[in-house]
Amino acid sequence: MATRTPVECPLCREVLTGRSLEEHLVDGHTKRKLAKFVVSETEAMNDGKTS
Incomplete structure (x- = not known):
């Protein structure tokens, strides 16, 4: 099963969960x-x- 890399904000480097970039x-x-x-x-x- 493939896993998705978490999206990270390019400005503050916060890993985003539950909302879009x-x-x-x-x-x-x-x-x-x-x-x-x-x-x-x-x-x-x-x-x-x-x-």
């Missing part, structure tokens, strides 16, 4: 924190630091 991001993080995360990930990709 989208719900957690909307309810648990500010717009500013989400924007900073997106900017840092985009800059890292553009700098070639991630694949």
Whole structure:
């Protein structure tokens, strides 16, 4: 029987149980924190630091 890896929030690393990542991001993080995360990930990709 296959098991699913628990979903983890990429911002706070909380393992999510019983609700979706989208719900957690909307309810648990500010717009500013989400924007900073997106900017840092985009800059890292553009700098070639991630694949």
